[in-house]
Amino acid sequence: MKISVFSGIVKYFQDVYQGFRSVMNSYSAALPYVLGMGELRKEVTEQYPDPISSKTPDDLPPRSRGILFNDIERCTGCRECKQVCPSRAIEIETEIRPDTNQVWVSTFNIDMAKCVLCGLCVDACLPNSLVHTRQYIQSAYNLSELMMSFGKGPITPKQRVNWEIARRIKENDEVLI
């Protein structure tokens, strides 16, 4: 619809006035909070939960996601957690144990500086070895302090020899039986 120049100018000033009035209305709605008028003075902040205040890790909701922990004895080294991790915070290295032919998880590192606590790795963990703890304080002076290592370490030559001997003894026993 075509409007006259005069109507356009009038509408322009009306729009500017409406914008100004909108800001003023917002102020009138918000100022009672600032000035502490009536019930609006009540502050709704809950202090960050820590042992000093009333909140402790035990008071956290049941499904709170804190720092990750991996029970390495139950871990199978399947790498499902590493596959689903969106922030690539998990590093896994495995070897085959010579005596039992089972997976030996030599390295299982979680970089909590990268972790976004999404919980996808915990959901993906079949043996339920990876869990969220209720510890939430992760402040550190160095990034290296945020690297959580759960791995058993690489198999040493001595361990390899010992396991080989153990495997042979077991085989001989089975033959004798």
Add this chain to the structure above:
Amino acid sequence: MNLESISTISWISLMQDQLGTSSWRIALFGLSLIYGLIILPTGAVMSYLERKLRADFHARIGPSRAGHAGIFQPLADTLKLLQKEKYSRSTWTEMLWIGFYTMAFYSIVAVMPLGSIALLVNTDMSAFLPFWAALVLAFGTMVFGLSQDSVPGWFGGVRVAAQALAGAFPAIVAILCVGLQAGGFSWSSMAAVQGASPFSWTVANPFELIAFFAFVGGGMILLGIPPLDTGLSMPDIHGGVISSLYGKRYSLFRFSRFYGFFLWSVIAVTMFLGAWILPFGLSEILRLQERFILLGSLELLWILLKTVLLMLVVSSVAQVVPRGRVDHVTDFSWKVLSPFSLLALIGYTVWIGLRTFL
């Protein structure tokens, strides 16, 4: 601007005579004092007050841990940011934007209007020099954004530049309005036409009032002050250029934001809100009694108080108005602030004409 237009104030010459040292050393000392005793402490105070005010708007407590009522929170935040470790390598493009920022921080501190005594350099074009710092800051941010290998960086950088150009126009026209009234663009001439009473401030004139809003609004757009910081914080670009900042670089960036805001506010106070003129005729009394140190200190405190109040009022707008889109912000500048600033300029020119001939 030639060298003759720059006049150093008497105390630099006095110190030069008494100490027998070169003027650049005294100027360097003066700049360090201004940063160490004025700009950084004001930044800390402003940061604390702004966070408390914002918390009041949101019915929150705000800073409460570091010191009584969280008063040392700015110090704690700074120390934390300075201790952050780097986990990416420095590049030459990073050095480029840090260089631009450093240039903006130090180049015009000498012309910052902090009172008649604390004014290191008073030039005929002082009112235009802050544009240098503001545009260099915007240019540095744009370079930083374009140097990032990310969409938030590229779009953020381009939007910062678009906003800076849009905001500069109404602000320049507003300065012309004040220049017409003051008969010049030096801080001293702008202060000379004002008095201590709000009725004798520049902003008391209806056309200058419009120019004041255009100047403050233009500055908010030029510097990207919330809620007009769309080049830095739009949700579609995930925080823009700052999304990859942390630690020392983030603290530098945050400081640049405060510095630009402070600079713009102190200039707005000088041009429109009575400058550093003390109430109850104190300025004249102390000048007659030749108590220059007391005069300089009181003027400094007075202008800082007015500046911090103006900054808090401007900050409060961000608490009641949602952040717009970048095209809304540039439209606001070109279609509202610019016509109104021109209206103020034309109106004030006609006002002067009528006053002269009638």
